Amino acid sequence: MNGRSTLNRLLLAVSGLVLLGGGLLVLAAGLDLYRRLHLAPPADWPWATPHDVLLSRADRTRWSDQGWWWPAVIAGLFLTVVLALLWLLAQVRRHRPDSVDLGGTRPPDNVELRASALSDAITTETRALTDVEHAHVHISGRPAHPRLRVALTLTEHGAPGPVLQALCTGPVARARDCTGVAHLPARARFDVGRHKARRVH
Numbered sequence: 001m002n003g004r005s006t007l008n009r010l011l012l013a014v015s016g017l018v019l020l021g022g023g024l025l026v027l028a029a030g031l032d033l034y035r036r037l038h039l040a041p042p043a044d045w046p047w048a049t050p051h052d053v054l055l056s057r058a059d060r061t062r063w064s065d066q067g068w069w070w071p072a073v074i075a076g077l078f079l080t081v082v083l084a085l086l087w088l089l090a091q092v093r094r095h096r097p098d099s100v101d102l103g104g105t106r107p108p109d110n111v112e113l114r115a116s117a118l119s120d121a122i123t124t125e126t127r128a129l130t131d132v133e134h135a136h137v138h139i140s141g142r143p144a145h146p147r148l149r150v151a152l153t154l155t156e157h158g159a160p161g162p163v164l165q166a167l168c169t170g171p172v173a174r175a176r177d178c179t180g181v182a183h184l185p186a187r188a189r190f191d192v193g194r195h196k197a198r199r200v201h
Contacts, residue, residue, distance in 0.1 A: 101143045115139045125171035131158030133193045148186035160190045
């Protein structure tokens with residue numbers, strides 16, 4: 001699990017707990033459970049019966065006549081929307097490293113292997129495999145821990161088993177040897193190319 005996934009799960013868990021707790025408090029007040037079950041509502045919680053409100057009229061209009069109130073509210077809402085959009089864009093954006101660290105460690109003397117060059121080399125070797133009509137390799141992950149995603153389109157008579165074996169012992173194994181990355185996970189997705197129907201005479 002990478003750092004971004006951990007942060008996402010943590011934020012979702014905290015948000016879920018806050019929403020769940022608030023919803024249960026509102027539900028308890030709306031169903032008048034505090035009175036029926038003889039329970040005491042949380043301290044400073046204004047909504048304890050179905051007739052109560054979260055914000056009284058005095059609370060809603062307390063700062064409405066202040067000059068800073070509406071700009072502060074608008075700025076707060078704008079900042080919330082911007083942060084939410086940035087978080088959403090971070091989830092949608094595919095993380096692809098610019099380079100791959102040789103040997104899994106940062107190379108000395110500014111020597112680096114471009115991720116695009118590595119993916120192009122693996123793609124060329126994969127396309128040359130038997131029964132492979134088309135292939136595309138995408139490198140993701142971090143420079144020290146890259147991952148391969150291989151999309152293959154097989155020929156009409158191609159079988160996934162032999163092609164997968166040839167992929168693992170061929171292009172993927174050579175990529176591990178060339179980069180010195182001992183643990184180079186790869187995920188392959190197979191598809192079958194469309195062929196025109198042949199007329200039989």
